[in-house]
Amino acid sequence: MDTPIADFLKSYSEKNGVRLHMPGHKGRIDIPAQYDITEIDGADFLFSPKGIIAKSEENAAVLFNTEKTLYSTEGSSLCIKTMAALLKKVGINKILSARNSHVSFINACALLDIEVCWLYPEGEVLDISGGEYTAKYIDKALDATDCGAVYLTSPDYLGNMLDIPAISAVCKKHCAYLLIDNAHGSYLKFIKNDNHPITLGADMCCDSAHKTLPVLTSGAYLHISKDTCPRFAELSKSVMSVFATTSPSYLIMASLDIANSYLAKKKECFIAAEKKIKSLKYMIASLGFADISKEPFKITVDTARSGISSEKLLDCFEKSGITAEYADDNAVVLMFSTMNTDEDLDKVYDSFKSAERFMSKARGKSFKLKITPPYKKMSIKDAFFSDSEEVPIENALGRICSVSKTVCPPCVPIIVSGEVFDENSLKILKRYGIFTVSVVK
């Protein structure tokens, strides 16, 4: 029998290229298969920890200065469902959320029958995962609704970051909890100015440690602030267990545990990486590339504004053995971590330099989207659990969406269960190459 996955992985790792994609370890950690065990005597239980796991999670809580930090071996996706369920446990059934939320949040709302008041980005956006959401805008939205919590993504997939201190102040004024999807930003705790959502005033947040730290894929944290409702910490383990596997990976837990020691000892690696990536950002901007990321460890090239096609830029990267996190017609996303070496960064600069000759003087205009609120006819839960059928998008106009349609990555919805397909949503679906959708029968 052939082994197509293993063959692909072998050949990719033998290339020994520059990884500017997740996971943050960049292929440079070593966790042996001998560490892959189950809950044998002494190995503790992730969902009722009293021994080694409890101690390791306490270490992480000290590093992130939280009331409680829980490990997830199933990514931020598990932490997001847990945060939504914790809100429900304290009686919150309505959440104000930015539209660029990850699909796991929508899945949680479908399962838990939570109502969402969506915030849409003002103006046009480069991608459905983008959008600016200001404190003033959120203040107005909270005035107009009776939502008990606000759920936002910062940083987003393209590297935009929200003003969390100002948004937190607004949430406190309205007695609303602030939950942040910080999947892309675990490292923000360890750079020069601690920019982590919990430090900046969030009540809870999820971090995909695996995206930006030296942690195996799916290793993540759910952080609970010292300044929030004590019930969240008390209930968190039992609530998380409802959505989780009963066989959490010890390899992933080991990588989270080893990362604690790295984070405690290597603050200077984060500060050095921040400085080096800042200088790389400056150098590629001097070549004329438009980097729209506000994130210290991410470069997002707006290719139209840079006067080059994504295809050409990727060609240049490929010649230097560089693999990007993501690319579409509008943008190329590069994700860095402390595990990228100086040589990696030099290769990235050389590659941008080699792409310079393909840049057109006449800068293009990015293709932007206007995301408008579709009419909502059913609750997320009712539409999701209704009998449904898959239809071509030409036949979807006026029909109710059953299963939310997302594009992955960034796994952000174009249309959510219960909403009615309109001309704009169909146009966006086509733009992302989606030609069939699930509708309520």
Ligand SMILES: Cc1ncc(COP(=O)(O)O)c(C=O)c1O
């Ligand atoms: C913004 C955002 N939130 C949440 C997630 C889910 O994270 P995980 O893969 O750790 O479950 C992702 C994954 O890509 C993401 O980009």
